[in-house]
Amino acid sequence: xxxxxxxxxLEQGFVFAIMxxxxxxxxxxxxxxxxxxxxxxxLGAAVSAxxxxxxxxxxxxxxIATLAGMIAGGITALLNxxxxxxxxxxxxxxxxxxYSINIxxxxxxxxxxxxxxxxFTPFEAFGIEKYILTPILFAIILIIIAVILVWFxxxxxxxxxxxxxxxxxxxxxxxxxxxxxxxxGVAFSNGLVALSGALVAQSQGSADVNMGxxxxxxxxxxxxxxxxxxxxxxxFRAVLGVIIGSVLYRIAIAVALSFKIGALQMTxxxxxxxxxxxxxxxxxxxxxxxxxxxxx
Amino acid sequence: MIxxxxxxxxxxxxxxxxxxxIKGINLNIEKGDFITVIGSNGAGKSTLLNIIAGNxxxxxxxxxxxxxxxxxxxxxxxxxxxGQVFQDPLSGTAGNLSIEENLAIAQKRxxxxxxxxxxxxxxxxxxxxxxKVLGLGLESRLKDKVGLLSGGQRQALTLLMATLVxxxxxxxxxxxxxxxxxxxAKIIELTEYFVSHYKLTALMVTHNMKQALSxxxxxxMMHEGQIILDIKSPERDKLTVKDLxxxxxxxxxEDIVDDKMLLN
Ligand SMILES: Nc1ncnc2c1ncn2[C@@H]1O[C@H](COP(=O)(O)OP(=O)(O)O)[C@@H](O)[C@H]1O
Ligand SMILES: [Mg+2]
Numbered sequence: 001x002x003x004x005x006x007x008x009x010l011e012q013g014f015v016f017a018i019m020x021x022x023x024x025x026x027x028x029x030x031x032x033x034x035x036x037x038x039x040x041x042x043l044g045a046a047v048s049a050x051x052x053x054x055x056x057x058x059x060x061x062x063x064i065a066t067l068a069g070m071i072a073g074g075i076t077a078l079l080n081x082x083x084x085x086x087x088x089x090x091x092x093x094x095x096x097x098x099y100s101i102n103i104x105x106x107x108x109x110x111x112x113x114x115x116x117x118x119x120f121t122p123f124e125a126f127g128i129e130k131y132i133l134t135p136i137l138f139a140i141i142l143i144i145i146a147v148i149l150v151w152f153x154x155x156x157x158x159x160x161x162x163x164x165x166x167x168x169x170x171x172x173x174x175x176x177x178x179x180x181x182x183x184x185g186v187a188f189s190n191g192l193v194a195l196s197g198a199l200v201a202q203s204q205g206s207a208d209v210n211m212g213x214x215x216x217x218x219x220x221x222x223x224x225x226x227x228x229x230x231x232x233x234x235x236f237r238a239v240l241g242v243i244i245g246s247v248l249y250r251i252a253i254a255v256a257l258s259f260k261i262g263a264l265q266m267t268x269x270x271x272x273x274x275x276x277x278x279x280x281x282x283x284x285x286x287x288x289x290x291x292x293x294x295x296x
Numbered sequence: 297m298i299x300x301x302x303x304x305x306x307x308x309x310x311x312x313x314x315x316x317x318i319k320g321i322n323l324n325i326e327k328g329d330f331i332t333v334i335g336s337n338g339a340g341k342s343t344l345l346n347i348i349a350g351n352x353x354x355x356x357x358x359x360x361x362x363x364x365x366x367x368x369x370x371x372x373x374x375x376x377x378x379g380q381v382f383q384d385p386l387s388g389t390a391g392n393l394s395i396e397e398n399l400a401i402a403q404k405r406x407x408x409x410x411x412x413x414x415x416x417x418x419x420x421x422x423x424x425x426x427x428k429v430l431g432l433g434l435e436s437r438l439k440d441k442v443g444l445l446s447g448g449q450r451q452a453l454t455l456l457m458a459t460l461v462x463x464x465x466x467x468x469x470x471x472x473x474x475x476x477x478x479x480x481a482k483i484i485e486l487t488e489y490f491v492s493h494y495k496l497t498a499l500m501v502t503h504n505m506k507q508a509l510s511x512x513x514x515x516x517m518m519h520e521g522q523i524i525l526d527i528k529s530p531e532r533d534k535l536t537v538k539d540l541x542x543x544x545x546x547x548x549x550e551d552i553v554d555d556k557m558l559l560n
Contacts, residue, residue, distance in 0.1 A: 156409035159401050163390040169382070170390055173349070174457070175375035175405040233392075 013247030023219030039098025044194025069194020330512030376406030379458030388454030
């Protein structure tokens with residue numbers, strides 16, 4: 001792999017790790033399998049892109065995109081807790097609804113950002129190449145978010161949220177509204193996913209209504225890869241695992257795409273198949289390790 | 297202090313499976329009462345405790361805690377007044393969280409939770425002192441995941457968590473039934489200690505008649521959704537296990553008579 005491709009994979013690994021941390025909150029912390037992310041990822045992208053085109057400061061558009069994701073996630077949570085719709089279905093409903101909403105937001109299926117200022121513009125003045133600048137900037141944002149997340153999961157409300165995903169009966173008996181925890185958690189999660197979407201849109205120079213397809217699988221792949229590699233779960237190690245999982249996942253994709261066996265060349269459209277295979281392998285990995293451990 | 301007025305609970309109301317689990321119960325729990333609850337399977341003991349805790353909402357009747365109507369108060373809000381220990385030792389704690397994190401959650405029962413640090417170093421000192429009381433060596437394992445503990449250890453921890461913030465009432469639903477006899481005895485010993493040490497009001501469901509008479513100051517017997525015996529010390533002191541068993545077979549016998557009469 002060339003340095004250029006490697007940096008590209010790092011850049012993707014970092015920015016999608018923000019999304020994967022959102023998936024970690026719902027799937028692992030809350031035990032709420034939330035599929036809204038396939039809709040909130042492009043929502044973040046769409047909101048940020050359209051606001052940039054309208055002349056809003058690119059940094060502020062990221063904040064508003066995050067907020068939009070939180071609201072969408074909050075609605076998913078309410079569909080589940082107030083209207084008693086199965087969590088999986090609530091997420092699917094939100095995902096489908098967001099497809100239409102995202103087109104409404106942009107007024108069209110795609111928005112190009114060519115020629116507009118983005119969050120990268122002020123840093124380009126330092127004369128750093130964009131392919132180096134972007135991964136550095138994403139890494140900084142990712143670290144800030146990871147630190148906030150680890151801190152949050154150790155606060156009173158964070159403990160209650162983690163317990164909610166573990167034992168709702170205990171949480172209620174200790175005076176916590178599990179509905180409130182689900183609301184906060186799913187909103188927080190989708191805020192991160194939308195934030196990730198906004199950053200991706202700005203770095204690739206466009207938002208597209210279809211850019212969310214497969215988000216959940218990629219996020220899950222990162223979470224599971226991380227778990228296969230880093231075991232013994234403390235919150236810190238779990239968060240670190242998600243980040244490492246995300247980076248490895250993008251490197252694996254880059255490697256796979258560069259392979260050519262005879263006339264067979266992997267294309268980006270094969271990604272979803274590869275991801276499914278990868279998730280399957282990662283899922284059985286701890287089992288394999290145990291087996292080998294027993295033999296020795 | 298806690299008043300139940302004419303409580304009725306019907307499961308699967310207006311269906312073919314309609315089941316009147318509680319049939320108009322009145323119960324006045326005085327401050328400091330330690331009540332043991334006995335009754336055959338399906339008598340409605342768990343349902344009664346769940347109604348007090350707010351896990352179930354009664355179809356009729358009112359519940360007052362300190363003259364405050366809490367009939368419609370959701371369980372998590374009522375938890376401010378109530379400590380609960382369940383039959384399943386896994387139910388009262390979060391296995392994925394550490395011992396100190398579980399205690400930190402319990403320490404905030406009835407308070408607002410926001411962004412304060414969950415486990416502060418000052419908390420650790422308190423937790424160590426509290427855990428020592430259990431006599432299980434858990435005070436040196438603050439950072440261990442609760443999932444690593446045995447059922448008995450988890451139940452002891454649950455008991456501690458239920459009383460860490462002193463509850464107005466402690467609800468114990470056959471909380472030793474899933475444990476081996478030695479562990480069960482230890483948990484009973486701890487229960488007695490916590491109740492007397494903090495002068496708690498408690499309601500304890502048990503299958504052990506001897507225990508029912510030796511623990512606490514008051515015993516109620518339930519049968520088919522009703523309270524058929526409510527006896528306090530000193531009268532209770534004269535009662536023997538044999539008397540209780542006779543009462544049991546008597547109510548069961550009357551069932552048979554009822555059935556026979558129905559058949560005729
Ligand atoms: N959640 C429920 N749904 C339907 N029926 C229930 C439920 N809980 C209890 N019951 C029924 O209510 C009656 C009383 O049950 P319960 O309170 O668990 O009895 P006990 O604890 O005295 O053994 C039983 O007939 C039981 O089948
Ligand atoms: Mg029961």
